[in-house]
Amino acid sequence: xxxxxxxxxxxxxxxxxxxxxxxxxxxxxxxxxxxxxxxxxxxxxxxxxxxxxxxxxxxxxxxxxxxxxxxxxxxxxxxxxxxxxxxxxxxxxxxxxxxxxxxxxxxxxxxxxxxxxxxxxxxxxxxxxxxxxxxxxxxxxxxxxxxxxxxxxxxxxxxxxxxxxxxxxxxxxxxxxxxxxxxxxxxxxxxxxxxxxxxxxxxxxxxx
Amino acid sequence: xxxxxxxxxxxxxxxxxxxxxxxxxxxxxxxxxxxxxxxxxxxxxxxxxxxxxxxxxxxxxxxxxxxxxxxxxxxxxxxxxxxxxxxxxxxxxxxxxxxxxxxxxxxxxxxxxxxxxxxxxxxxxxxxxxxxxxxxxxxxxxxxxxxxxxxxxxxxxxxxxxxxxxxxxxxxxxxxxxxxxxxxxxxxxxxxxxxxxxxxxxxxxxxx
Amino acid sequence: xxxxxxxxxxxxxxxxxxxxxxxxxxxxxxxxxxxxxxxxxxxxxxxxxxxxxxxxxxxxxxxxxxxxxxxxxxxxxxxxxxxxxxxxxxxxxxxxxxxxxxxxxxxxxxxxxxxxxxxxxxxxxxxxxxxxxxxxxxxxxxxxxxxxxxxxxxxxxxxxxxxxxxxxxxxxxxxxxxxxxxxxxxxxxxxxxxxxxxxxxxxxxxxx
Amino acid sequence: xxxxxxxxxxxxxxxxxxxxxxxxxxxxxxxxxxxxxxxxxxxxxxxxxxxxxxxxxxxxxxxxxxxxxxxxxxxxxxxxxxxxxxxxxxxxxxxxxxxxxxxxxxxxxxxxxxxxxxxxxxxxxxxxxxxxxxxxxxxxxxxxxxxxxxxxxxxxxxxxxxxxxxxxxxxxxxxxxxxxxxxxxxxxxxxxxxxxxxxxxxxxxxxx
DNA sequence: TCCTAAGCGAGACGGTACGTCTTGTCTTCCA
DNA sequence: TGGAAGACAAGACGTACCGTCTCGCTTAGGA
Numbered sequence: 001x002x003x004x005x006x007x008x009x010x011x012x013x014x015x016x017x018x019x020x021x022x023x024x025x026x027x028x029x030x031x032x033x034x035x036x037x038x039x040x041x042x043x044x045x046x047x048x049x050x051x052x053x054x055x056x057x058x059x060x061x062x063x064x065x066x067x068x069x070x071x072x073x074x075x076x077x078x079x080x081x082x083x084x085x086x087x088x089x090x091x092x093x094x095x096x097x098x099x100x101x102x103x104x105x106x107x108x109x110x111x112x113x114x115x116x117x118x119x120x121x122x123x124x125x126x127x128x129x130x131x132x133x134x135x136x137x138x139x140x141x142x143x144x145x146x147x148x149x150x151x152x153x154x155x156x157x158x159x160x161x162x163x164x165x166x167x168x169x170x171x172x173x174x175x176x177x178x179x180x181x182x183x184x185x186x187x188x189x190x191x192x193x194x195x196x197x198x199x200x201x202x203x204x205x206x207x208x
Numbered sequence: 209x210x211x212x213x214x215x216x217x218x219x220x221x222x223x224x225x226x227x228x229x230x231x232x233x234x235x236x237x238x239x240x241x242x243x244x245x246x247x248x249x250x251x252x253x254x255x256x257x258x259x260x261x262x263x264x265x266x267x268x269x270x271x272x273x274x275x276x277x278x279x280x281x282x283x284x285x286x287x288x289x290x291x292x293x294x295x296x297x298x299x300x301x302x303x304x305x306x307x308x309x310x311x312x313x314x315x316x317x318x319x320x321x322x323x324x325x326x327x328x329x330x331x332x333x334x335x336x337x338x339x340x341x342x343x344x345x346x347x348x349x350x351x352x353x354x355x356x357x358x359x360x361x362x363x364x365x366x367x368x369x370x371x372x373x374x375x376x377x378x379x380x381x382x383x384x385x386x387x388x389x390x391x392x393x394x395x396x397x398x399x400x401x402x403x404x405x406x407x408x409x410x411x412x413x414x415x416x
Numbered sequence: 417x418x419x420x421x422x423x424x425x426x427x428x429x430x431x432x433x434x435x436x437x438x439x440x441x442x443x444x445x446x447x448x449x450x451x452x453x454x455x456x457x458x459x460x461x462x463x464x465x466x467x468x469x470x471x472x473x474x475x476x477x478x479x480x481x482x483x484x485x486x487x488x489x490x491x492x493x494x495x496x497x498x499x500x501x502x503x504x505x506x507x508x509x510x511x512x513x514x515x516x517x518x519x520x521x522x523x524x525x526x527x528x529x530x531x532x533x534x535x536x537x538x539x540x541x542x543x544x545x546x547x548x549x550x551x552x553x554x555x556x557x558x559x560x561x562x563x564x565x566x567x568x569x570x571x572x573x574x575x576x577x578x579x580x581x582x583x584x585x586x587x588x589x590x591x592x593x594x595x596x597x598x599x600x601x602x603x604x605x606x607x608x609x610x611x612x613x614x615x616x617x618x619x620x621x622x623x624x
Numbered sequence: 625x626x627x628x629x630x631x632x633x634x635x636x637x638x639x640x641x642x643x644x645x646x647x648x649x650x651x652x653x654x655x656x657x658x659x660x661x662x663x664x665x666x667x668x669x670x671x672x673x674x675x676x677x678x679x680x681x682x683x684x685x686x687x688x689x690x691x692x693x694x695x696x697x698x699x700x701x702x703x704x705x706x707x708x709x710x711x712x713x714x715x716x717x718x719x720x721x722x723x724x725x726x727x728x729x730x731x732x733x734x735x736x737x738x739x740x741x742x743x744x745x746x747x748x749x750x751x752x753x754x755x756x757x758x759x760x761x762x763x764x765x766x767x768x769x770x771x772x773x774x775x776x777x778x779x780x781x782x783x784x785x786x787x788x789x790x791x792x793x794x795x796x797x798x799x800x801x802x803x804x805x806x807x808x809x810x811x812x813x814x815x816x817x818x819x820x821x822x823x824x825x826x827x828x829x830x831x832x
Numbered sequence: 833t834c835c836t837a838a839g840c841g842a843g844a845c846g847g848t849a850c851g852t853c854t855t856g857t858c859t860t861c862c863a
Numbered sequence: 864t865g866g867a868a869g870a871c872a873a874g875a876c877g878t879a880c881c882g883t884c885t886c887g888c889t890t891a892g893g894a
Binding site: 460575576578579580582583584585586587588589590591593594595607610611613614615616617618619620 | 826
Binding site: 472 | 838839840841842843
């Protein structure tokens with residue numbers, strides 16, 4: 001049984017796969033079980049058995065779909081990645097009126113608030129690093145693109161573009177994590193404003 | 209056998225402990241083995257057995273000193289923490305002449321370069337997150353103190369001090385990781401200058 | 417689907433079954449695959465999957481006909497049993513001229529030589545015991561009948577008839593197995609003669 | 625951990641092994657559990673887990689001593705084999721007065737009666753064949769030796785010695801199995817006498 | 833001629849046992 | 864007494880079969 005292989009939609013066996021909804025259902029059950037368990041305990045401490053029991057799925061079925069616990073998480077993150085990219089695209093097109101630099105941040109904050117539990121799960125524990133690493137990667141790509149479009153005709157002793165990318169992403173992830181860990185009390189717009197101000201004007205304006 | 213218990217120097221059994229240098233030696237062997245293994249493979253993938261074999265130490269001896277692999281790492285990070293704090297103190301006193309805000313950064317960059325292998329080990333892989341988390345914590349405390357001394361009486365719509373702390377630490381860790389991952393080619397002073405400029409003046413100066 | 421149920425020819429659905437030759441064909445394919453696999457590897461090591469693949473049959477089809485691998489073998493042995501019984505009957509009637517005691521042996525040796533591969537398969541490996549057990553059972557019945565017809569009014573300190581039955585069958589199976597394992601080099605008549613002489617006259621004549 | 629390796633007594637580490645009685649104890653527990661389970665259910669149906677639970681032993685410990693369930697049985701049979709050989713030697717020396725041909729049989733019958741449960745376990749079920757096969761092998765060797773010492777100067781159309789060996793062993797195993805299956809009601813001497821008479825004189829004396 | 837029931841292949845699924853690996857505890861010996 | 868050696872229980876891992884099931888496809892008989 002090699003269910004795990006057909007990730008890409010080849011379109012040919014579409015009819016078959018529509019009929020066989022069971023596969024999709026099983027995977028969804030496993031993903032949900034995974035997330036709900038991550039909310040309860042450390043990622044490393046979660047057992048494949050636990051996931052299966054929570055999903056009401058046989059262990060062999062698990063391994064028919066995913067090669068390991070990590071594979072399950074990767075697959076989940078892939079979903080998240082697609083969501084985020086879509087959100088960014090939509091945000092960018094909608095932002096024609098607004099100041100378009102750092103256009104990603106508000107969309108991210110809002111997405112995080114909308115999926116608060118998921119983000120808490122991802123950020124928490126030891127395994128959080130991996131998930132956050134994925135998001136970090138996505139954002140890096142976005143920002144790198146944005147900066148590429150920017151005028152960097154600049155001066156002599158300059159700062160490598162990648163350093164700036166990492167700087168912005170690192171700062172953003174830290175602020176977002178702080179915001180989420182505090183329960184996301186402030187409205188997204190507020191945090192976004194704070195973040196953008198710090199990035200653009202530096203901290204001396206706030207703490208001179 | 210409960211060697212692990214006597215962490216705090218009680219001074220009484222000083223004579224005894226001087227004689228028994230073996231304990232310190234064994235622990236050092238284990239720590240070195242641990243670090244050298246981390247340089248080779250993922251932290252999670254390292255087994256207690258491997259550490260013991262690399263340290264030429266029996267497994268039961270390991271458990272006589274540490275309760276687990278994580279305990280060993282914690283203990284190692286504690287050393288690092290002490291080094292970093294000491295370095296910061298010394299940096300602060302030495303910096304009376306220099307601009308003292310964000311005084312930690314240059315000392316950190318230099319320390320990282322001086323222990324390049326160790327930092328690469330800490331930053332790499334999945335387990336890196338934990339180690340970096342510790343450093344992040346140390347830096348957060350430092351910056352929080354620094355900001356506390358600062359004048360923040362400022363304007364009406366304010367940015368929470370902790371948000372700024374996290375912002376700075378996140379940005380710093382990201383830049384440092386980028387620098388290290390690139391092989392620490394640039395001199396510490398250069399990266400430090402870049403980082404400080406981004407933090408204080410914002411990115412608009414570089415990428416308007 | 418409960419194809420497996422209609423084992424006994426009830427005569428009613430005879431027309432239907434004659435028409436549906438597919439069932440018979442599928443079963444034959446499975447039986448052949450089974451035997452050919454047994455010739456290659458240990459019975460216990462053969463999987464249902466392998467049988468199905470060798471027979472070019474779906475797994476669910478297998479279970480539509482047989483409840484398990486053992487069921488398949490039982491069914492195959494039943495065929496064998498019928499053949500053997502038929503052969504014995506025919507041998508007995510044909511042997512009116514010959515010494516009729518132990519009439520089964522020559523027929524058995526000849527049948528074994530005619531189906532050398534099958535017998536090798538049955539006798540080999542661990543699973544051989546089961547198959548041989550079936551033959552042993554058949555022979556026990558034959559010999560028991562033969563002895564029943566015999567005059568056993570004999571002496572005082574008597575040997576239970578069943579002991580003699582088991583004695584003869586055990587000896588026969590051992591000799592036949594030895595003969596087959598050696599490649600059935602000797603002609604059936606020779607082995608038969610040897611066996612009959614040992615049984616009737618005892619070994620002291622040969623090894624006094 | 626490679627406990628399983630040191631089967632042969634090399635004499636060097638004798639001191640160590642005498643001290644470490646745990647190993648012997650664990651193995652004994654496993655063997656006993658194995659035998660007691662075989663008495664209850666088919667050998668094939670017994671699980672390593674069950675054996676471990678019955679022996680109050682961890683699964684990993686099992687695999688530290690034996691490579692598989694079969695290995696455990698082999699090891700147990702090896703014990704049996706040694707016992708049987710010893711018994712035969714002792715029987716042979718003691719039998720100077722008695723008719724020494726087929727000297728093995730009485731000793732075997734007595735041994736079987738003395739360990740009735742064990743023999744029932746070995747003979748029962750599907751796996752029995754393997755155990756019985758081992759005994760069959762031991763007896764074959766014994767008888768082959770005995771016949772080798774015998775005068776076979778004999779006539780022209782002769783019976784291969786190995787055929788006789790197999791004949792005797794097969795007959796003996798069958799009679800013994802019959803006797804045990806019936807509960808070993810008759811005294812060993814009686815069965816032995818029956819068996820010897822059948823072998824030496826043939827069945828025609830009993831069933832002419 | 834179509835139509836309908838059955839044989840069939842494909843394969844997802846829940847289970848269960850496997851043999852391996854690592855962990856942390858404990859006991860025994862040696863220096 | 865600190866350390867080395869290593870037996871042991873516990874339990875997760877990923878694999879391999881099992882027997883059950885649901886799904887469409889084919890095909891042959893009766894309409």
